[in-house]
Amino acid sequence: MSRKPVDIGDPDRLYTVTGGRSEADDAFDLVTLIVSECEPTAGMQSEHTRILELCRHPTALVEVSAELKLPITVVRILLGDLHAMGKVSARHPRAAESVATLPETALLQEVLHGLRNL
Amino acid sequence: MSVPARPRQRRSAQKAGSSSAVFPTVLVVTAAGAGAAVGLAPEGARPWVAGTAIAAWACVAAVVAFTSARLRQAQRRTVSRTGELEMTKNNWMQHGAETDQLVNVTLPAIAKQLKGGTGTDEVLSALPTPSDPYLRRMLHVFTTEVAEAVRRTADAQSDLDMMRRELAQGTKELERLTNDTLPAAVSLLREGSSADTVLAKLDWPANPLLRSPAESFIRELAYSERRSAAAQAASAKALSRVQAKTVGMLADLRDMQDRHGGEIFGDLLRLDHSTSQLGLMTDRLALLMGGRSSRVWNKPIVMESILRGSVGRIAAYRRVRLHNSSKAAIAGFAAEGVMHLLAELMDNAANFSPPIDEVHVYVEERSAGLVITIEDSGLKMSDASMRRAEESVSGRITDLASLQGTRLGLSVVGRLAAKHGISVNYRPSSRGGTGVVVLLPPQLMAQQREPVTPERPRLSTDAPATTTASTAPSTVEETFPEQSLGITPTDEAFLADMPRRGTPATPNGLPVRAPGHTMAEAERGRPKTATPPSEAEQSGTGPARDAGSRFGAFHRGRQAGGTLGGSPAPSGEDAEHQTGPATDD
Structure with a gap:
């Protein structure tokens, strides 16, 4: 047999996590900070529980996505659910005054490069 | 008939006897009458009367003499006739006696002797020969015929006996063939022996009439067994490739889902769903064909993932509501089987309920194991179909011949249930439809709680501010090695x-x-x-x-x-x- 002897990973497919939805309702930005408003309760979807536990401290959406190892869209949908239930609140990043105040892209890339080399 | 004639003859003889005495009396009386007439006659007429009287008497005497002579003659003739008659009668009686003897004694004796096996000549010489030539001939013919008949009877009897013996032997062989040999041969063939092995191994009837059909039956059966085994193996092999492809596609899709967002993401989810359904169908066929599941999990899978993994494989997954608060996990070796089993049952429930109604799945932890109830609100199953379903899921019948058309899912459920010791029961649902109660025995559960309890406090004391969700998946990964090594750690062992x-x-x-x-x-x-x-x-x-x-x-x-x-x-x-x-x- 050519197939692998064992499977690693999880049996859940993403559409079962989102309940078949593929479009997020709320427009959460990648860097929107998420904060839990309550403790996870029993019987909750495990992703919701993890998000609530993760976001006891403000956490960015991308970070949540990386921690849960789930695509951004799925996390957005899950957060949308939690937000609709009032279990999390979102802190949208303040828009930058102007593009000029932001650091140069080259500088950021350099920082990234340096970090990678650590 | 001569018998009634006898009295007449005797009467005439008596008459003849008495008449012989009558004649002299008549003569004397007439003479006396004539003398009286002569005496009484007048003198003158006396000589005339005397002459007349004499003449008349003479006439009478003559008549009497003649008559008596004739009478005597007739008597003599009668006597001779009577003698003849007597002789004939004696002859006839002797003849009758002989016939009587022949019919009543001789013929039965001959028949008896001939049946006893004595030869014809012997029989004939031993018996008194009848005087009558006709009877002799008849006796001869009779004896020959009877001897012939006896011989033929004996032949027929021996033939019959032989036939009976042959028949009895044939029946015995047939019985042995039917009761012992053929069942043994069929079971040997099912086990995979070749026709020649089976033919050599078992004791086949000597009768070619039985042997050749039995042999051709065995060869045909062996051929069809081989064919079905080959077909099954080929399907299983082909399906295993499809399975591998499906698993690969699912992995690729998951990978793409990580990389793409927006509309593509939705499309990828749809493709993922189709591929998962394809995977279920392929696995179903593969299991029926004696193959394996497409996936094997190397770690315990928590109940939530099990349920999602099952529900994701069916078409109407949106209609299935999962009610699960169990943190239990299914051991890796059984996880795929349990998922497939639940997927089949959910698929069945969703297919047999109205498309607007939901299917509810409940999970309860009990001491006997994990109870999963799948309830639909469709039509109540009829008793017959419920019995059929029960029979299918019981796993008692694993023969492919019992498969009915497109309804393969329940047979697969039966096989999986039998393999893992899962009990599956149908009952009417409180929601109006049908409920399926699945009991997963404790040996399928990963023993995760014992390790978790000592670990949790340690983590919380070490890092009180840690936000890590010490949730089931991560702890499950921790406990896996113990599972794979077959050790069930107790608290002490784990702490040590x-x-x-x-x-x-x-x-x-x-x-x-x-x-x-x-x-x-x-x-x-x-x-x-x-x-x-x-x-x-x-x-x-x-x-x-x-x-x-x-x-x-x-x-x-x-x-x-x-x-x-x-x-x-x-x-x-x-x-x-x-x-x-x-x-x-």
Whole structure:
């Protein structure tokens, strides 16, 4: 047999996590900070529980996505659910005054490069 | 008839006897009458009367003499006739006696002797020969015929006996063939023996009439067994390729889902769903064909994932409502089977309920195991179909011949249930439809709670501010090695084991792989010793994780979101993967 002897990973497919939805309702930005408003309760979807536990401290959406190892869209949908239930609140990043105040892209890339080399 | 004539003859003889005495009397009386007449006659007429009287008497005398002579003659004749008659009668009586003797005594005696086996000549010589030639001939003919008949009877009897013996033998052989030989042969063939082996091994009837059909039957059966086995093996092999392809596609799709967002993401989910359904169908066929499931899990799978994994494989997954608060996990070896079983039952429930109604799945933990109830609100199943369903899921009938058309799912359920010792029962649902109660025995459950309880306090005392969700998936990964080694750790054993697990590293910090553990496992255990410094750092800074892991997560998230055009170096990503979750634990 050519197939692998064992499977690693999880049996859940993403559409079962989102309940078949593929479009997020709320427009959460990648860097929107998420904060839990309550403790996870029993019987909750495990992703919701993890998000609530993760976001006891403000956490960015991308970070949540990386921690849960789930695509951004799925996390957005899950957060949308939690937000609709009032279990999390979102802190949208303040828009930058102007593009000029932001650091140069080259500088950021350099920082990234340096970090990678650590 | 001569018998009534006898009295007449006797009467005439008597008459003749009496008449002989009558004649002299008549003569005397007439003479006396004539004398009286002569005496009485007048004198003158006396001579005339005397003459007349004499003449008349003479006439009478003459008549009487003549008559008596004739009478005597007739008497003599009568006597001779009577003698003849007597003789004839005697003859006839003798003849009758002989016939009588022949019919009543001789013929039965002959028949008896001939039946006794005496020869014809012997019989004839031993018996008194009848005087009558006709009777003699008749006796001869009779004897010959009877002898012939007796011979023929004996022949026929011996033939009959032979036939009976043959028949009895044939019946016995047939019975043995039917009751012993053929069943044994069929079971040998089912076990995979070849026709020649079976024919050589068993005792076949000597009768060619039985032997040749039995032999051709065995050869035909062996041929069809071989054909079905070959077909099954070929299907299983072909299906295993499809299964591998499906698993590969699912992995690819998951990968793409990480990379793409927006509309493509929705399409990918749809494709993923179709592929999952395809996987269920392929697995179903593969299991029926004696193949294996497409996936084998190397770690316990929590109930939530089990349910999602099952529901994701059916078409109407949106209609299935999962009610699960169980944190139990199914051991890796059984996880795929349980998922397939539940998927089939959910599929069945969804297919046999109205498309607007929901199917509810409840999970309860009981001492007997994990009880999963799947309830639909469709039409109540009829008693007959419920019985059929019960029979299908019982796993008693595993023959492919019992498959009916397209309804293969329940047979697969039966096989899986029998394989893992799962009990599946149908009952009317309180929602109006049908309920299926699945009882997963405790041996299928991963023993995760014993390890978790001592671990939790340790983590919480070490890192009170840690935000890691010490949820089931991560702890399950922790407990897997014990499962795979077949050890069920008790609390003490686990606690005693902890230090050893915690320090699989060389003095200068390089990981050491314990025998029987994978590198990843060793790697997971290692950073536990490195937790205190980071924890001290965390307690000062507030955030749960160090900045490096946070930045790594951020970076990964950006990559996953597909917002970065260029693909990052995979080595860097891998390194992050290793450190990211590891430091969390």
